[in-house]
Amino acid sequence: MMTIKRIPNKIYLSEEQLPKQWYNLRADMKQLPDPMLNPKTMQPICEADLYPIFCKELARQELDEKTAYIDIPEPVREMYRMYRPSPLVRAYQLEKKLDTPAHIYYKFEGNNTSGSHKLNSAVAQAYYAKQEGITSLTTETGAGQWGTALAEACAFFGLDLCVYMVRTSYEQKPFRKNIIKTFGATVIPSPSNTTKAGQRILAAHPDTGGSLGCAISEAVEKAVTTPNCRYALGSVLNQVLLHQSVIGLETKTAMEMIDEYPDVMIGCAGGGSNLGGLIAPFMRDKILGKANPRIVAVEPTSCPSLTRGKYAYDYCDTGKMTPLAKMYTLGYDFMPSANHAGGLRYHGMSPIVSKLYHDGYIEAVSYEQTKVFEAAVLFAKTETILPAPESSHAIRCAIDEALKCRESGEKKTIVFGLTGTGYFDLAAYDSFLNGTMTDSIPTDEQLQKSFDTLPKV
Amino acid sequence: MMTIKRIPNKIYLSEEQLPKQWYNLRADMKQLPDPMLNPKTMQPICEADLYPIFCKELARQELDEKTAYIDIPEPVREMYRMYRPSPLVRAYQLEKKLDTPAHIYYKFEGNNTSGSHKLNSAVAQAYYAKQEGITSLTTETGAGQWGTALAEACAFFGLDLCVYMVRTSYEQKPFRKNIIKTFGATVIPSPSNTTKAGQRILAAHPDTGGSLGCAISEAVEKAVTTPNCRYALGSVLNQVLLHQSVIGLETKTAMEMIDEYPDVMIGCAGGGSNLGGLIAPFMRDKILGKANPRIVAVEPTSCPSLTRGKYAYDYCDTGKMTPLAKMYTLGYDFMPSANHAGGLRYHGMSPIVSKLYHDGYIEAVSYEQTKVFEAAVLFAKTETILPAPESSHAIRCAIDEALKCRESGEKKTIVFGLTGTGYFDLAAYDSFLNGTMTDSIPTDEQLQKSFDTLPKV
Numbered sequence: 001m002m003t004i005k006r007i008p009n010k011i012y013l014s015e016e017q018l019p020k021q022w023y024n025l026r027a028d029m030k031q032l033p034d035p036m037l038n039p040k041t042m043q044p045i046c047e048a049d050l051y052p053i054f055c056k057e058l059a060r061q062e063l064d065e066k067t068a069y070i071d072i073p074e075p076v077r078e079m080y081r082m083y084r085p086s087p088l089v090r091a092y093q094l095e096k097k098l099d100t101p102a103h104i105y106y107k108f109e110g111n112n113t114s115g116s117h118k119l120n121s122a123v124a125q126a127y128y129a130k131q132e133g134i135t136s137l138t139t140e141t142g143a144g145q146w147g148t149a150l151a152e153a154c155a156f157f158g159l160d161l162c163v164y165m166v167r168t169s170y171e172q173k174p175f176r177k178n179i180i181k182t183f184g185a186t187v188i189p190s191p192s193n194t195t196k197a198g199q200r201i202l203a204a205h206p207d208t209g210g211s212l213g214c215a216i217s218e219a220v221e222k223a224v225t226t227p228n229c230r231y232a233l234g235s236v237l238n239q240v241l242l243h244q245s246v247i248g249l250e251t252k253t254a255m256e257m258i259d260e261y262p263d264v265m266i267g268c269a270g271g272g273s274n275l276g277g278l279i280a281p282f283m284r285d286k287i288l289g290k291a292n293p294r295i296v297a298v299e300p301t302s303c304p305s306l307t308r309g310k311y312a313y314d315y316c317d318t319g320k321m322t323p324l325a326k327m328y329t330l331g332y333d334f335m336p337s338a339n340h341a342g343g344l345r346y347h348g349m350s351p352i353v354s355k356l357y358h359d360g361y362i363e364a365v366s367y368e369q370t371k372v373f374e375a376a377v378l379f380a381k382t383e384t385i386l387p388a389p390e391s392s393h394a395i396r397c398a399i400d401e402a403l404k405c406r407e408s409g410e411k412k413t414i415v416f417g418l419t420g421t422g423y424f425d426l427a428a429y430d431s432f433l434n435g436t437m438t439d440s441i442p443t444d445e446q447l448q449k450s451f452d453t454l455p456k457v
Numbered sequence: 458m459m460t461i462k463r464i465p466n467k468i469y470l471s472e473e474q475l476p477k478q479w480y481n482l483r484a485d486m487k488q489l490p491d492p493m494l495n496p497k498t499m500q501p502i503c504e505a506d507l508y509p510i511f512c513k514e515l516a517r518q519e520l521d522e523k524t525a526y527i528d529i530p531e532p533v534r535e536m537y538r539m540y541r542p543s544p545l546v547r548a549y550q551l552e553k554k555l556d557t558p559a560h561i562y563y564k565f566e567g568n569n570t571s572g573s574h575k576l577n578s579a580v581a582q583a584y585y586a587k588q589e590g591i592t593s594l595t596t597e598t599g600a601g602q603w604g605t606a607l608a609e610a611c612a613f614f615g616l617d618l619c620v621y622m623v624r625t626s627y628e629q630k631p632f633r634k635n636i637i638k639t640f641g642a643t644v645i646p647s648p649s650n651t652t653k654a655g656q657r658i659l660a661a662h663p664d665t666g667g668s669l670g671c672a673i674s675e676a677v678e679k680a681v682t683t684p685n686c687r688y689a690l691g692s693v694l695n696q697v698l699l700h701q702s703v704i705g706l707e708t709k710t711a712m713e714m715i716d717e718y719p720d721v722m723i724g725c726a727g728g729g730s731n732l733g734g735l736i737a738p739f740m741r742d743k744i745l746g747k748a749n750p751r752i753v754a755v756e757p758t759s760c761p762s763l764t765r766g767k768y769a770y771d772y773c774d775t776g777k778m779t780p781l782a783k784m785y786t787l788g789y790d791f792m793p794s795a796n797h798a799g800g801l802r803y804h805g806m807s808p809i810v811s812k813l814y815h816d817g818y819i820e821a822v823s824y825e826q827t828k829v830f831e832a833a834v835l836f837a838k839t840e841t842i843l844p845a846p847e848s849s850h851a852i853r854c855a856i857d858e859a860l861k862c863r864e865s866g867e868k869k870t871i872v873f874g875l876t877g878t879g880y881f882d883l884a885a886y887d888s889f890l891n892g893t894m895t896d897s898i899p900t901d902e903q904l905q906k907s908f909d910t911l912p913k914v
Contacts, residue, residue: 008472009538015465081466082550082841093539093613111568113843113878155838156550175632175883182837182886380639381612384539386570421570423880426632429639 009092011254013085019253020072023245024061025280025352026238027068028287031359033238033351034326036062037313042457045323052224053231053322054239055132058125061239070242072124073131079123079156083112084246088254089418093382095402102405103260104398106418107251107278108385113179114149116343116388116420117274118234121243122146125232126153136160138223139232140190140215142169143342143390144176145420146234151183161185164192164218168209169342176424190215197221197319211335212346217319235271236316236325236350244277251415252281262293264401266416268393269297269306269364270343272350278417279362286361296401297353297364298393300372301441303336305329305349306357306364308447313457314348324455327354330442331450337440339369340428341389343419347450365397368439372396373432376422388420389428466549468711470542476710477529480702481518482737482809483695484525485744488816490695490808491783493519494770499914502780509681510688510779511696514585518696527699529581530588536580536613540569541703545711546875550839552859559862560717561855563875564708564735565842570636571606573800573845573877574731575691578700579603582689583610593617595680596689597647597672599626600799600847601633602877603691608640618642621649621675625666626799633881647672654678654776668792669803674776692728693773693782693807701734708872709738719750721858723873725850726754726763726821727800729807735874736819743818753858754810754821755850757829758898760793762786762806763814763821765904770914771805781912784811787899788907794897796826797885798846800876804907822854825896829853830889833879845877846885 026032035044050059061070072080091104109117129137137159141147147163154161163185170177170189177187190210191198197217201208208214216233223231234240255261265282267275275297285291297306305328315332316322327348330336334347349357356362369389376392378399379385387395394416405412422429431437483489492501507516518527529537548561566574586594594616598604604620611618620642627634627646634644647667648655654674658665665671673690680688691697712718722739724732732754742748754763762785772789773779784805787793791804806814813819826846833849835856836842844852851873862869879886888894 010472012469015467079841113837113841113880115880152841156841174887175880178883178887178890179843179880181890182834182843182883184838377639380570381641384536384570384609384613386636386639423572423632423636426635426639430631430635433635433638 007090007258010087010089011258012087013250013253015081017253018077018080018085019246019249021069022072022242023249023280024064024068024070024242025283026065028284030287031355032065033355036323036325037457039315039320039324053220055129055134055230057128057132058239061242062237073127076123076127079153083119085250086111088251091383094379097382098399098402098406100402100406101409101411102402103411103413104402105415107247108418109247110388110418110421114145114152115423116145116149117244117247117277118146118149119152120246121234121240121273122149122153124243126150126157126159129230130157130159134159134228134230136162136226136229137232138162138219138229139234140164140212140219142166142212142345144169144173144424145343147180148176149234150232151180151185154185155183162222163187164190164215166190166210166212166215172427173424190218192218195221197321201318211318213318213332216317217321220317220321235273236348238352240273241276241350241352244273245280247274247277247417248280248282251278260413261291262415263412264294264296264414266296266298266394266397266414268344268390268417268419269299269349269353270346270390272353274417274419276350276353283356283361295362296397297357297362298397299364299366300339300341300344300393301366301368301439302339303330303345304366305347307366310451310454311354311358312454314454316348324457325351327351328357330447331453333453334450340425341369341393343390344393367393367396370432370437370439373429373437375399386422387418388422389425391417391419464547464715467544467546468715469544470707470710472538474710475534475537475542476703476706478526479529479699480706480737481521481525481527481699482740483522485741487744488812489522490812493780493782494914496772496777496781510677512586512589512591512687514589515582515696518699519694530584533580533584536610540576542707543568545708548840551836554839555856555859555863557859557863558866558868559859560868560870561859562872564704565875566704567845567875567878571602571609572880573602573606574701574704574734575603575606576609577703578691578697578730579606579610581700583607583614583616586687587614587616591616591685591687593619593683593686594689595619595676595686596691597621597669597676599623599669599802601626601630601881602800604637605633606691607689608637608642611642612640619679620644621647621672623647623667623669623672623799629884630881647675649675652678654778658775668775670775670789673774674778677774677778692730693805695809697730698733698807698809701730702737704731704734704874705737705739708735717870718748719872720869721751721753721871723753723755723851723854723871725801725847725874725876726756726806726810727803727847729810731874731876733807733810740813740818752819753854754814754819755854756821756823757796757798757801757850758823758825758896759796760787760802761823762804764823767908767911768811768815769911771911773805781914782808784808785814787904788910790910791907797882798826798850800847801850824850824853827889827894827896830886830894832856843879844875845879846882848874848876
């Protein structure tokens with residue numbers, strides 16, 4: 001006689017089940033993303049073009065479209081073991097509250113000090129840099145999770161780090177910079193006078209609160225002008241999605257252990273790193289015709305790259321220092337209005353996610369932030385985790401999908417990425433709770449003005 | 458042939474291994490703590506004396522000195538399963554950094570939104586109140602973890618909650634009150650004009666930043682003057698140590714799984730809830746002569762109840778509303794100087810921990826906060842978790858014990874309680890990093906003045 005055991009609240013893999021390889025989705029894509037272009041020549045970039053910015057192995061990974069599985073180096077796994085495998089959680093209490101027949105799961109990446117999934121790629125990027133004799137890294141950070149993650153990884157591997165932090169975050173979230181400093185990194189509010197790109201932006205917009213695009217320009221400039229220094233980016237890049245595949249691989253193993261398969265997978269999408277990582281092995285199934293899960297990208301209405309952007313070549317930064325990528329974009333100097341999900345305030349989208357969306361493998365929706373925080377508070381009260389505003393976009397969508405199941409009676413399996421915690425976002429929660437939070441949607445005219453600046457390729 | 462497997466970084470018990478009963482150490486103590494006294498009659502209290510303050514089952518648990526194992530109700534376990542079992546972590550990186558032969562383990566209670574172990578008792582207290590038809594609770598909070606924990610538990614079980622928050626914390630940690638409000642509770646800075654106790658304290662000390670003792674008085678007064686309302690306390694009480702035994706029970710099971718037994722157990726001690734819970738089943742071994750681990754309580758030099766206090770009957774609160782307890786105390790109106798470990802700024806100590814210390818089962822040490830933060834930063838950089846200032850007292854002591862092992866070559870097993878995370882303590886980290894943090898030690902004269910106010914019993 002078989003005993004059907006209750007699926008536990010949290011499915012933890014053992015340390016032995018921690019993936020030994022990352023999965024490179026490009027190796028299985030039927031149509032590849034268009035190549036990145038060298039901004040000087042407008043020709044497809046080669047590895048050597050990237051060497052001033054990235055260390056060699058990361059340049060190689062960035063352009064590798066053939067190797068499906070890439071070994072995770074043992075020192076990277078050593079640091080992964082300090083906070084991974086992360087739990088796949090069954091949202092029993094949320095299901096009960098929504099009175100839905102759906103099974104809701106979330107892969108919770110917030111139980112580490114960086115507060116998000118960003119650490120997964122930070123560890124890899126710091127490791128390879130150290131391995132190749134690089135002595136310092138630069139990066140940018142918006143909400144602060146990526147900066148914290150890279151600071152942790154640099155402390156672990158023994159690298160110096162200089163973080164350009166979007167000025168509004170620097171001022172609104174002083175604690176984020178303190179935590180980055182605790183791990184030994186330097187934090188500079190961006191735009192700053194420490195780079196030519198920053199000086200130019202400050203001259204044009206003296207009162208600007210900065211943007212991710214600006215901060216990237218500064219960090220890249222600093223990296224290429226400092227000896228033995230490289231730049232690290234927390235999202236958008238192919239290498240980042242590769243490293244983040246650890247999220248999806250663990251999720252897949254955990255789902256197999258409980259004998260479930262997602263009908264719907266949901267992830268918030270800023271640069272696409274979490275969504276791309278979470279879905280990677282499931283997208284493989286979809287591309288190979290083994291399964292057909294719906295995949296939904298969720299973004300804020302204030303920065304709607306997928307839902308209202310153009311699929312075009314664009315710069316990844318405001319200062320036009322980076323290679324051009326073919327992606328859904330709002331234009332490289334689009335300045336999103338204030339929104340508390342700092343990690344989703346980016347004008348572009350990962351070329352891989354963009355291509356998959358363009359080819360119909362992914363759907364996209366956008367939500368106003370008041371709707372998102374409504375979901376965040378409901379989630380906190382039922383699941384007893386305070387979610388990050390970014391992650392709460394996925395929660396909003398998962399709740400809506402579960403409510404549809406209540407209407408239809410369908411017992412769907414919904415899986416979403418709970419990318420992080422909101423402990424540094426309590427000013428945002430406060431503004432929601434006291435009713436002062438507002439929503440903002442760019443007008444068609446605003447977007448058109450921004451599209452007009454797209455480079456002619 | 459046997460393969461000796463590497464002990465994993467994190468030892469997670471399965472959901473089935475979550476304890477089904479709490480362990481009541483009093484049932485095995487050779488000498489019991491002296492009874493609490495009714496402040497009006499100075500006679501030992503009975504259950505009924507406690508009914509205005511606590512719900513009946515909690516009053517019963519408070520006085521139960523006979524029942525060694527008490528069932529954890531299923532709804533409490535249901536909420537426990539959302540964040541427990543918590544991991545026992547092998548501090549491999551810290552060991553490597555210290556170059557010590559010691560094995561260092563920490564039981565990590567910080568991976569839940571309250572940020573500490575406090576949730577373990579909050580869940581139980583909220584559950585029993587709900588069960589008995591109580592509609593609201595009051596409590597106090599210092600650093601804010603307990604207030605957050607009780608707010609989470611009240612949201613889960615559907616109770617109203619009013620939190621009196623020590624005014625200095627309310628002002629220094631605005632985010633803590635926001636998170637408490639997110640879970641639906643009301644937060645009032647203490648001392649306040651909402652109670653007679655608060656009014657009296659404000660009249661005497663108009664500029665006071667408050668203290669836990671004051672806030673307790675206000676919360677108790679509010680509970681006894683509000684219909685269908687009870688009071689909840691996050692430490693000191695026997696019932697709290699009972700609920701916190703879940704920490705020690707899980708730790709013991711995990712240690713058995715890896716075939717280790719602690720030579721030294723270390724916990725920070727404010728009111729004693731974490732230390733008392735962590736050590737409970739190991740203290741049982743010690744009392745019954747089955748093993749002889751050293752047990753070390755760690756406190757701040759600024760509030761040294763065990764190391765410099767008197768073992769005497771005293772009030773648990775500044776307003777003299779609570780029963781008197783025989784404990785190590787600095788005097789009920791001792792106002793500790795500013796220290797960033799808000800959770801350790803309490804004048805007294807759990808009667809159980811006090812008795813064990815008095816009878817020689819427990820050692821105690823105190824550290825200045827700059828030494829504590831030095832350890833905290835080292836821990837963050839190696840173990841990649843940002844610890845709470847309170848927990849960092851235990852880290853400091855564990856590091857010192859491990860360094861002694863480096864000298865002696867002893868391969869001791871050191872286990873400490875990592876009670877929580879420091880995400881809301883970054884102003885403290887900042888003051889440490891920029892060199893403005895100061896230490897403070899009360900003078901003998903200050904302490905004597907405070908001892909002179911102890912009640913004559």
